[in-house]
Amino acid sequence: MICAMTRFVALLRAVNIGGGSSMAMVELRQVLADSGFSDVQTYIQSGNVVLDADTDDEAEVVARIRRGISDKWGKDVPVLVRSHDEMKAIVAANPYLDVEDDLTKLHVTFLDAVPAADKAAALVPPPGETGVLTLLGREIFLHVPGGYGRTKLQNVFVERKTGTVSTTRNWKSVLKLTELVAG
Incomplete structure (x- = not known):
């Protein structure tokens, strides 16, 4: 078979x-x-x-x-x-492509589940954070003008706020993986 x-x-x-x-x-x-x-x-x-x-x-x-x-x-x-x-949809959905030319400032945090509504509502950047985020389904799109290494919006923050397991990839990796999964 x-x-x-x-x-x-x-x-x-x-x-x-x-x-x-x-x-x-x-x-x-x-x-x-x-x-x-x-x-x-x-x-x-x-x-x-x-x-x-x-x-x-x-x-x-x-x-x-x-x-x-x-x-x-x-x-x-x-x-x-x-x-x-799903990867094609992620690439198409990035809300920060029109506001950031430097693709090193764009990342996607992948979640193992869609967060509950109350958890999603709590997912706001802490005071003083220059990065912004947008939750769409099981992905969080990040725009971090100061760089990912300097943002507070890393996996620990995301997991604590959402109660999910997460992992983050830079935009270049997201694009390459989407290309590779296309075969």
Whole structure:
């Protein structure tokens, strides 16, 4: 029986940012191939993966990736996945493209779930913050004029306010991953 393949972007949180989070991307590709995924590609050394799955069930894809990583490295790494259509919609929805020419000031924070309404309402920049954000579904679009390294709108802030798991990618990575997931 031939199963239709679904192409996903998998975003691993806190991979290769220092300390004990290192994973060789060649090994990660092999682990994911051994977990039943095909056409596995990685982009840069920070946990960005594009792959084909024999299912369109996002939860199953996440579980298989996490299990493979846990079996190989003994780590419980948060994983968020998006389909090709979702990535295209994210690129089209960025509300800050018309206000910022420097794409290094634009980021997307991916969430594992849509925040509850009360949590979403609490997602406002703290006093003195120059960055702004817009929540659309499971993504938060960031415009950080001072740079991501200087903003308070990082994952810790987002997770505390929304009660979700999150990971952030710069706009260049979002564009490249969207290109790669298109096949």
